[in-house]
Amino acid sequence: MIRTIYWFIAFWLYQLFSLIAKLRYWFYGKRGNEEKQQKVLCKTTTKWAKLMIRLTGSKISVAGVENIPDRNVLFVSNHQGNFDIPILMGYVPKLKGFVAKVELENLPIVSGWMKKLGCLFLDRQNPRQSLKVILKGISYLKEGNTLVIFPEGTRSKSSTIGEFKKGSLKLATKSGVPIVPVTINGSYKILEEKKRIRKSNVNITVHPPIYMDDMTKEDENKLIDRVYEIIKSGLDN
Secondary structure (H helix, E strand, O other): HHHHHHHHHHHHHHHHHHHHHHHHHHHHHHHOOOOHHHHHOOOOOHHHHHHHHHHOOEEEEOHHHHOOOOOEEEEEEEEOOOOOHHHHHHOOOOOOOEEEEEEHHOOOOOOOOOHHHHHHOOOOOOOOHHHHHHHHHHHHHHHHEEEEOOOOOOOOOOOOOOOOOOOOOOOHHHHHEEEEEEEEEHHHHHHOOOOOOOEEHHHHEEOOEEOOOOOHHHHHHHHHHHHHHHHHHHHOO
């Protein structure tokens, strides 16, 4: 329990500290220096993500980083717990946005940084809003940006993997960017298993990319099952 309290205190202290970085980001924007803006964004968010994981006492092991193409991609990952976003943000290369639940948009300071990363906030209870978000994500990917999606739609809170939502991979098929399947194994033990923060060993597997080039309609119809089995294979190791 002490670790949990300490973590939440550190979480909000860092958010306040990040306001200094936000001023630098704004300053470079006024000068039209997008390159330095991106450096501030990458450094601030990556440092935050790694700090949040270190404060849990957890160890993160990543395999397969060499499988990530030297271009923008759609990372498709299973979703075990609340710490999946900082884990992927801090330990898997590339500046990336997330397709996240709409509730996160209400978090002060945090949501501001998420928007700068290009995160999209999805309300699964609102089909019209969800469609708009998906269309926005397709455009975002076509513009050369990278996104992460959790096709289960919610945390499994366990070592199992839930069913993927139909249409969740349209971000890739409609934009043409490669899919990089990612398996997260053990993140639910940090918080969801005991309802308090505790250390865990988390293994991340980055699988070889799936390219959309020359993909037939039949291939697209089988794509969701293909990606599901690839991600699930990482849980069996």
